[in-house]
Amino acid sequence: MASRTVSLDRCWYWKERDANLYASALDEVPRDAxxxxxxxxxxxxxxSEIHAELVKAGRIxxxxxxxxxxxxxxxxxxxxxxxxxFSLPQQPQGAIGVSYAELQFEGLDTVCDVFLNGDLLLSTDNMFRIYTVPLDASSLHADGNSLLLRxxxxRLVAKELEAKYGRVRAGSTNLGDPSRVYVxxxxxxxxxxxxPELMTCGPYRPINLVVYTTRISTLYSRAAVSAAPSLAPSLAVDVEISGRVADAQNVRVVLMKExxxxxxxQEVVPIPQSEGSSTLxxxxxxxxxNLQDVVDLWWPVGYGAQHLYTVEVTLLAKDSAVLDVVTTRxxxxxxxxxxxPLKEPDQYGxxxxxxxxxxxxxxxMGGSNWIPAHSFLTELTPxxxxxxxxxxKDGNQNMVRLWGGGVYEPDVFYDTCDELGILVWQDFQFACGVYPAHDEFVESVRREAExxxxxxxxxxxxxxxxxxxxxxxxxxxxxGISELPARRIYEQVLPEVVERLTSPPIPYHRGSPYGGEGWDTTDPTIGDVHQWDIWAGKERPWQEYGERGGRFVSEFGIPSxxxxxxxxxxxxxxxxxxxxxxxxMAQHNRAGNHExxxxxxxxxxxxxxxxxxxxxxxTQLMQSEAVSFAYRIWRRAWKGKGKEYTAGAxxxxxxxCWPVTSWAIADFFLxxxxxxxxxxxxxxxxSVGILRSVHKNRENDRPKQFYEFGAFRSVEATIEVWACNSTLQPRQVKLVLQCVDLNSAWSHQQESVAILHPNQSTELLHIPCPCPPSATSSGLGPGLTTSHSVVVAARxxxxxxxGILARHADWPQPFKYIDPPDPGLQFNRTGERISVRADKPVKALVLSTDDEVGGLVQWSDNAxxxxxxxxxxxxxxxxxxGVLWYKYFGSMSERVVA
Known part of the structure; x- marks a missing residue:
């Protein structure tokens, strides 16, 4: 009989266990129906997840x-x-009886006893494991097999383990009870x-019954590409066969464009005979x-197409009968x-x-960190x-980091990243804690990693x-580092698993942030850093992101x-x-010391x-200005071969994961x-960037883009303009620099032509900030200039x-001292196309509409x-x-476009 997989996804029931009435969970199973x-x-x-079920049933x-x-x-x-x-699947007429069967549990959350037909089959304690349990096929009934999950x-198990092994530190008080590290x-x-604190449970991923005589239990299609400049693609296939392996004679491998x-x-090859187990x-x-000139390379978004291929492996018997078919992409x-080593030092060394x-x-790499997108994972659809x-992807991001306090996401997540060209940084599931390293825990982690x-x-x-x-x-x-017993996991167990199971090897990094053998996590000259001195930590101004970067900034942010x-x-x-x-508002803002x-x-x-x-x-404008400034200033530090001072943010x-005030750049409802x-x-x-700064002789303890003395009258400011080109070709552009005074009719414009170097930033201008002459009545004297009211824009x-390729506008700061004039906005709306002009500069014009009917509106641009x-x-x-609303910096409320 060919291998068959049956999803056990129907006719499930749930209830709270009543330990007061029943000594055993088995006593609560209905005997008939x-x-x-x-x-x-x-x-x-x-x-299923129990909170989601309780909500739908109106119980909570x-x-x-x-x-x-x-x-x-x-x-x-x-x-x-x-x-x-459940019942066993019906066999095709003339098929040989089932020789082997197994139950596959792709995810049980978390501490669970599994009973099959009244017998304890499995006890689990790891939400991240895939449990496969061989069954004695003769013990299964054609009809009426019962499966009970307890x-x-x-939470209670974690406290029991904490009492056994000792209380440890795990983040701060708003990062959960420290006992969590034991589960x-x-x-x-x-x-x-x-x-929120929501202790979930349930069969949160599929449960399958597999019946077979002989099957492919593991398939690894090792797609490789040789080093540049040849970049020659190749494919090797590893298979593992289970069951009545003597029945298997050949393997047919077929490669197709997806x-x-x-x-x-296509090739049919004999299966090597081997001594040892008769069932494996x-x-x-x-x-x-060698697939040179046969396949095309897969590229990340922005660098080429995402070519994908299907590998189909068929297990054949001696008479060429099909025993099993497995495909992979x-x-x-x-x-x-x-x-x-870098060729030259930067500000950090x-x-x-x-x-x-x-x-x-x-x-x-410009991208985002990912947390689970729902507290109840079963509510997330493909x-x-x-x-x-x-x-x-539509936000021009090319990397997503799956943070270590969530889950290894389901296949659909990674499949979608493959299709969209999004690169994945995957943390193993450890976050902000002193995890144990006793043998039982380490062995569970090893199997989880495998x-x-x-x-x-x-x-x-x-x-x-x-x-x-x-x-x-x-x-x-x-x-000190001696207080981390789980170094055994991060420095021995996990790298060994990755090296043994990946070919070509997938790079492994011990932790994030991590700076090398000295375990330093804050050195900006090595490894990756998490930049939390802004908002948290030292609570520095966001205008200092330029001095608080690193070789790769894998976390930073401002909430809103x-x-x-x-x-x-x-x-x-x-x-x-x-x-x-x-x-x-406090209930829905969990950030420490957020006020x-x-x-x-x-x-x-x-x-x-x-x-x-x-x-x-x-708050949204602050988040927007701060975070975009960080991307802008760190991308500037990608200066070409040997000078890749910052390679990602x-x-x-x-x-x-729920409706909340947070660091997210899109909220729970997308x-x-x-x-x-x-x-x-x-x-x-x-892209194009501008940095305004005061004269070096005028620096003080205010943030870099604040003006000194609080006078805002006479300022010797300079502007630096640069552009970034992530394409692999040089690009000739015209730079248009436009300066507009918020308080008068004065304006200035100048143009120049430049060549943008490929795959790096290019410096364009470093000049005194153009600004209007000050009035003699100001008491400053004739000929002095002031830039505290000048908006500098570059295109x-x-x-x-x-055509315009990129824009940026730099406004004087801080925003609290600006009195923006009436901008004289003019809208022209034709169907889904909205054009807007202004007589005076406008900061962060946000367009919105009622998106509750018919789904979310997708804006090509905003703010x-x-x-x-x-x-x-x-x-x-x-x-x-839909009605079109708008709001901008300085407006008191949303307004409707007529």
Whole structure:
């Protein structure tokens, strides 16, 4: 009989275990059928998570609204049962009876006893494991097999283990109870500084029954590419055969272009005979093909197409009967992590690079950190994953880092990254804690790593496996590297698994941040850094991002309120709490010391306002200005071969797991914040940047872009202008520099032609800031100039077509001292096309509409900076006849476009 896989996804029921009435969970299983009126409830979907089921059944309120999170804490301290019955699949006529069977549990959350037909089959304690349990096929019934899952409280188990092994440190008080380190469960569920405390449980990933006589149990198609300049693709196939292996004679391997039935390469090869187990046979290098001129390379987004191929492997019996067929998808690319000495020192010193080279091309990585996009993972659909990753790609980002306090995401996540050309940095699941290293724990982690490395290694998008998030950093802050027993995991177990199971090898990095053998996590000259001295840590001004970078900045960010409709969602009509310092606003902002930290940055940069919606907008503007400045200034430091001083910046964070005030650049409902669009412009293939600074002799203790003395009258300011070109070709452009005074009719414009070097930044101008002469009545005397009211804008223009390739506008700071004039906005709306002009400069013009009907509107651009004479056009896909609203810096409320 050919191998068959049956998904056990139907007729599941759940209930809370009643230990008061039943001594054993088995006593609660119905003996005949689940009768109406019983305490069992039919699962609304499968895979399943208990909170989601309770909400759908009306047993608990939505934990994401109001204070409801506190009303559902009891759920995480109870035991929960799931039950289903299943039959064996019908065999084709004439087929030989089943010889082997196994149950595959792709994900059980987390501490679970599994009973099959009343017998204990499996006990699990690792949410990240894939458990495969061989069955005695003769013990299965043709009809009426029962499967019972008993989920225990991970919270209570964690406390028991803590009592046994000792209390350790794990982040701060807003990063969950420290006992979490003892349980292999998604750490964010214990609470994080952006997430709620919701202790989930349930069969959150598929459960399958596999029946077979002989099958391919493991297939590894090793797509490789030789070093540049040849970049020759090749393919080797490893298979592992299980069952009645003596029946298997040959393997047929077929290579096809994905989505096509055209065979590119095909070969039938005999299976090598081997001594040993009669039920398991391994065959490495079944085929070894040179595919030069047969396949095309897979490229990250922005550098080429994402060519993907299907490898079909058929297991054949002696009479050529098909025993099993397995397919997998591959992409041919070469990835290297380059850490080599820099040619020249920068402001931090010399040090080494930390960069990624794909297919011989060194690339600047601009992207985001990813957390689980829902507290209840079963509520995430493939469509939702694709929408999130399409948002990232459409924002000109080319890398996503899967943070170590979440989960190894399902296959659809990585499949989508393969299709979109998004590179994946994958943390192993450890975050902000002193994890144990006793033998039982280490062995569980080893198997977890093996399961997930085997599952993920095929993906061309996967370019780095990383040992942990901030575990080295935290123990170094607390006392010393000797306080981290899990070094055994990060420095021995995980790299050994990665080296053994990946070929060609996937780069491994011990931790993030991590600076090398000295374990330093803050050295900007080596490894990667997390830049939290701004917002957290030393609470420095965001204008200092330029002096607080590193070779690769894998975390940084500033939080903001989400879109006002998201705030109103969690308020659920509670208007009394609709102000910045209400209890419900605190409930939905988990950042440590968030009020004080917001106050520092907001008060330094913006006027205090009592209007709540203006305050929400101002936090978004601050996030947008700060984060986009960081991308702009760090991308400038990608200066060419041997001078790749900063090779990447990954903002914390792309997304949210519930409606909340956080660092996310798009909120829980996929509503992009202004910062999303300013990042998009900074990471475009061509971008332009401006830095304004005061004369060196006038520097003081204020941030770099603040003006001295608070007088704002006589300022010797300079401007630096540069451009970035991530394409691999030089580009001739015209630079248009335009200066406009906010307080008068004065303006200035100058033009020049420049060549932008490929794959690096190019310096364009370094001049005194053009500005109007001051009035003699000011008391400053004639001939003095002032730049405190001048907006400086730069545009890159195609010299052949006249089309605008990139824009940036630098406004005087701090924003709180600016009195923006009426901009005289003029809109022209034709269908989904919206054009806008202004008579005076405009900062952060945000367009919005009611997107609740028919899905979200997709804006081609937003949060616009406008200057006179530069009309901008936005496409609002899906807007239909929706009302168009707008708001900009200095406006008191949203307005409707007539």
């Amino acid at each position: 689940l009768q109406p009126g019983s305490r069992w409830t039919a699962a609304q979907s499968f895979p 309120p939505d934990p994401f609204i109001g204070f409801n999170e506190h009303e559902v804490q009891w759920v995480g301290e109870r035991e929960w049962l799931y039950y289903c019955s 989920f225990k409280s991970a 292999r469960k998604a750490q964010y569920g214990w609470r994080w500084d952006w997430g 989505g096509s039935n055209v065979v590119l390469k 046979r391994k065959a490495d290098d079944v085929i070894a093909w 591959v992409g041919f690319r070469r990835v290297e992590s380059i850490q080599e 010399k040090g080494t690079t930390f960069l990624f080279e794909v297919n011989g091309v060194r690339m600047f 469509e939702r994953y694709r929408a999130w990753l399409a948002l990232l 399961d997930n490395v085997k599952r993920l290694r095929q993906h061309p998008s996967l370019v780095l496996l990383c040992g942990n998030n901030e575990d080295y950093q935290q123990v170094l802050q607390w006392g 309120f989400p879109e006002i409709r998201t705030v109103d969602y969690w308020l659920a009509g509670n208007t009394e709490e609709r102000h910045a310092q209400s209890k419900l 004080r930290r917001f106050a520092i940055l907001m008060n330094e940069n913006f006027r205090v306002t009592s209007d709540f919606e203006t305050h929400v907008y101002n 990954l903002v914390w964070q792309l997304n949210d 509503r992009a914040k202004p910062v999303y669009y300013t990042i998009k412009r900074e990471l475009a293939p061509l 890159l223009v195609d010299v052949q077509t006249g 616009l900076d406008l200057v006179p004479g530069d009309e901008q056009v936005v496409l609002a896909r899906g807007i239909g006849n």
